[in-house]
Amino acid sequence: MQVSGGDLQRLRQLNSLSSIRALREAPQPLTLTELATRTGLSRGSIGDVVTDLQSRGWIAEVRPAPGTMGRPARRYRFRADAGHVLGLDIGVHKVMAAITDLDGRVMASGRIAVDRNTSVADRLDAMTRAIGAALLAAGLPASDIWALAAGSVGVVDRSGRIARVEAVPDWAGVDLVGHLHEIFSCPVLVENDSKLAALAEQRLGVAAGVRDVVYLHVGRRPGAALIINGVLHHGFSGATGEVGLMDITRWRTMRGHLEQCAVARGVPEEEAAALVFAAARKGDRDALAAIDAYAADLALGTAAMVLTLDPELVVLGGGLSRSGDVLLDPLRRALEPHCLRPPEIRTSTLGEEGVVLGAACLAIDHLDQQFFSPEGEIAPPVAPQRTH
Incomplete structure (x- = not known):
C-alpha cells in the first residue's frame, strides 16, 4: 500500500494533537518516555513531535530544579502562556474583565461597578474601562488577545445578539459583538451569563x-x-x-x-x-x-x-x-x-468570578477547536480572523 504525502502530514498532525493533549492533561511536566507511554507513540516518533512542537512555540522544556544531581531526563510542558484570552462578565451590578492563559489561569482583571439603571452607553463604557484596566494590569496590548468571550444577562441567540432581557432596561438588541470588534480583531463570542457560570463550574469548580x-x-x-x-x-x-x-x-x-x-x-x-x-x-x-x-x-x-x-x-x-x-x-x-x-x-x-471564568473557558474552547482539533491548524495565529 502506498502512503501519500498528505497521509503522512495527517499522521504527523494527529501525533502532535495527541502529544499536546497528553501534556495539557498531565498534572506535571513529562519526560519523552512518559509522553511516549501516554500517547502510544515510539520513542523516535515522540522525539520528532516534541522537536516540531517546541519550534512552533507550543511546548517548552522545563529546567531541572536547583540542586538536581546527575543528568535528569528532559521534561516538557504545554505552553499555556503562549497565548491569552479575555473573559467578560456584563452583569446588572458589575462589569468584570479577566485575562487568562490557555489553561484558564487568571493573569489580571478589571472591575467597574454599575447598576440596573446604568444607561446602555455607560454600561458599554464601563465594559471598555474594565477591559482597559485588565490589559494594563497584564501589560498586554489588545492585539495580544487571541479570543474573547462575554457573558451577558438575558437570552443570547446563536449570533451573539441579546434577544430578550428583563433585568436591564434597553439592553436587548445591543450589538456586543460589533462593539467589541471596535477594540479587538480576534474572534468574539457572546453567551448568557448563567450558562458561562455553569461552564466554569464544570471545568474549574465543584462540578x-x-x-x-x-x-x-x-x-x-x-x-x-x-x-x-x-x-x-x-x-x-x-x-x-x-x-x-x-x-x-x-x-x-x-x-x-x-x-x-x-x-x-x-x-x-x-x-x-x-x-x-x-x-x-x-x-x-x-x-x-x-x-x-x-x-x-x-x-x-x-x-x-x-x-x-x-x-x-x-x-x-x-x-x-x-x-x-x-x-x-x-x-x-x-x-x-x-x-x-x-x-x-x-x-x-467560584464566587463572583464564575461568569468571567466561564467566558474565558468558552474562548479557550474556541481556540482549541481552531488549533487542537483534527480539522484545526497547530500554529499560533499571526493575524486572528474575525468570527462571530
Missing part, C-alpha cells in the same frame, strides 16, 4: 469532571443552565434553562419571601436576603420560614430540569449560594417530593 449538571443562579435575578454529556447546552435559540419565565414556577417573585420577611422590614431590597440568612443561622423562626418558602419555589423549576436531564449534580451559584449552609437543606427537602432520584446539590466555590 469538575461531572458530565450532567443543572446549574442554578440564585439571587435577586434567578437563572439556570444545563451541562449535558460534558458540554454546555445552548439550545436552538439560546433559551435553555429559562424555566423562570413560566409564572407557575414563581421564580420571578420568590425573592419576595426574603424581602418581605419581618427581620428585613425597612431595609433596602438588595440587603434583605443577607439579613434573613443571618437571622436564620441564629434560629429566627420568621427567617427560617421565609427560606423554606423561597426554597419551595426554587424547587419547582429545578425539579422540571432535574426530571428532564436526570443530572448527577445540581450546583447552587449566584449571590445566595454564599448562604448555602442554610439554603441547601430546605432546597433538598423541597426537591425530594418532585424527583424520582433527588440529585446531589453542591454550592459554588
Whole structure:
C-alpha cells in the first residue's frame, strides 16, 4: 500500500494533537518516555513531535530544579502562556474583565461597578474601562488577545445578539459583538451569563469532571443552565434553562419571601436576603420560614430540569449560594417530593468570578477547536480572523 504525502502530514498532525493533549492533561511536566507511554507513540516518533512542537512555540522544556544531581531526563510542558484570552462578565451590578492563559489561569482583571439603571452607553463604557484596566494590569496590548468571550444577562441567540432581557432596561438588541470588534480583531463570542457560570463550574469548580449538571443562579435575578454529556447546552435559540419565565414556577417573585420577611422590614431590597440568612443561622423562626418558602419555589423549576436531564449534580451559584449552609437543606427537602432520584446539590466555590471564568473557558474552547482539533491548524495565529 502506498502512503501519500498528505497521509503522512495527517499522521504527523494527529501525533502532535495527541502529544499536546497528553501534556495539557498531565498534572506535571513529562519526560519523552512518559509522553511516549501516554500517547502510544515510539520513542523516535515522540522525539520528532516534541522537536516540531517546541519550534512552533507550543511546548517548552522545563529546567531541572536547583540542586538536581546527575543528568535528569528532559521534561516538557504545554505552553499555556503562549497565548491569552479575555473573559467578560456584563452583569446588572458589575462589569468584570479577566485575562487568562490557555489553561484558564487568571493573569489580571478589571472591575467597574454599575447598576440596573446604568444607561446602555455607560454600561458599554464601563465594559471598555474594565477591559482597559485588565490589559494594563497584564501589560498586554489588545492585539495580544487571541479570543474573547462575554457573558451577558438575558437570552443570547446563536449570533451573539441579546434577544430578550428583563433585568436591564434597553439592553436587548445591543450589538456586543460589533462593539467589541471596535477594540479587538480576534474572534468574539457572546453567551448568557448563567450558562458561562455553569461552564466554569464544570471545568474549574465543584462540578469538575461531572458530565450532567443543572446549574442554578440564585439571587435577586434567578437563572439556570444545563451541562449535558460534558458540554454546555445552548439550545436552538439560546433559551435553555429559562424555566423562570413560566409564572407557575414563581421564580420571578420568590425573592419576595426574603424581602418581605419581618427581620428585613425597612431595609433596602438588595440587603434583605443577607439579613434573613443571618437571622436564620441564629434560629429566627420568621427567617427560617421565609427560606423554606423561597426554597419551595426554587424547587419547582429545578425539579422540571432535574426530571428532564436526570443530572448527577445540581450546583447552587449566584449571590445566595454564599448562604448555602442554610439554603441547601430546605432546597433538598423541597426537591425530594418532585424527583424520582433527588440529585446531589453542591454550592459554588467560584464566587463572583464564575461568569468571567466561564467566558474565558468558552474562548479557550474556541481556540482549541481552531488549533487542537483534527480539522484545526497547530500554529499560533499571526493575524486572528474575525468570527462571530
